[in-house]
Amino acid sequence: MHAQDIADIQQLMALSAHAVDAVDPVLMARAFTEDAVYDARAGTGGHGEIAGRQAILDWFALGKPPHPPSHNLFGSWIDDGGDPDAGEVRVHSKWLVIDRRDGTAVSGDYHDIVVRTPDGWRIRRRRFTFRYPEAFAGFGDG
Numbered sequence: 001m002h003a004q005d006i007a008d009i010q011q012l013m014a015l016s017a018h019a020v021d022a023v024d025p026v027l028m029a030r031a032f033t034e035d036a037v038y039d040a041r042a043g044t045g046g047h048g049e050i051a052g053r054q055a056i057l058d059w060f061a062l063g064k065p066p067h068p069p070s071h072n073l074f075g076s077w078i079d080d081g082g083d084p085d086a087g088e089v090r091v092h093s094k095w096l097v098i099d100r101r102d103g104t105a106v107s108g109d110y111h112d113i114v115v116r117t118p119d120g121w122r123i124r125r126r127r128f129t130f131r132y133p134e135a136f137a138g139f140g141d142g
Contacts, residue, residue: 001084005121009114012121013076013093020060020071028057032123033115039127042108068097073110087116088124095128107131 012031019027032038038056040047050059060067072095079090091112099106113125 001078001089005084005116006078008121009078009089009091010076012114012123013073013091013112016123016126017071017073017095020056020067023057023061025057028053030120030122032056032126033117036123037125039125042127042129065100068106069100070097072096082113089114 015027016031019031032053034053035051036053036056038050038059040050040059047059050056073093074096076091076093078084079092081090082088091110091114093110093112094107095110096105096107098104108128108130111127111129112123114121115124
């Protein structure tokens with residue numbers, strides 16, 4: 001991969017946290033493909049997979065709660081999976097949010113498939129997991 005691609009993907013990861021917190025359709029379009037899938041099966045509340053950028057936007061528009069006050073994403077790295085020459089890579093990031101119920105930190109991982117589009121790199125698929133799922137029973141329930 002070229003250094004510019006790596007920088008652009010790092011920027012994309014940072015932007016994605018701002019996009020979901022702002023619930024801004026312009027930022028969401030800069031972060032996710034129109035056909036993106038947000039795999040929320042690791043969460044509670046039976047959300048499953050949210051398909052389509054508009055559906056993802058609508059899900060985050062539900063507010064706080066059920067979503068945490070702020071999404072913090074860091075430690076992103078481009079995984080060995082995917083095919084950069086074909087315009088698809090896998091990105092693994094860590095996330096941290098504050099549990100609005102008691103103020104404790106909740107952490108996990110994002111597993112993303114990122115694709116090169118005519119408008120730049122975008123997230124096509126995001127799956128989140130909890131680092132310690134047994135400790136977060138009820139997290140995300142509205």
